[in-house]
Amino acid sequence: MKEMICICCPMGCRLKVYDEESPIRVEGNTCPRGAKYGAEEAVCPKRVVTSVVRVNGGEIAMVSVKTSDVIPKSMIFDALALIKGKTIDAPVGEGDVIVKDIFGTGVDFVATKAVGKSV
Ligand code: SF4
DSSP, X not given: OEEEEOOSSTTOOEEEEETTSSSOEEESOSSHHHHHHHHHHHXXXXXXXXXXXXXXXXXXXXXXXXXXXXXXXXXXXXXXXXHTTOEEESOBOTTOXXXXXGGGSSOOEEESXXXXXXX
């Protein structure tokens, strides 16, 4: 059994995840999202990853990016290496794909805000 805190919303429910059982049983969740989170966290923890990328010719020098969905925690450092040192040209639109299909996961790095050209 593993104990963990659900991070899906600010309530932070304390979960007990019986991962030795099949199917995995979760207690302490207030809603179904917590049961799904607990079961996945016990087997293959996943996270949304955020970072920044340099913008050439932009009204600001950097744009924040995030993964379009969760990726396995074990991939986080390799995923960040994909965008380390990367630069993109302005203008950038919110939701623009910066890196497509990270390691075949079907998840992209996308811009979280728009950056116009510098004047
Ligand atoms: S179990 Fe539901 S209510 Fe509790 S923290 Fe997770 S998402 Fe929020």
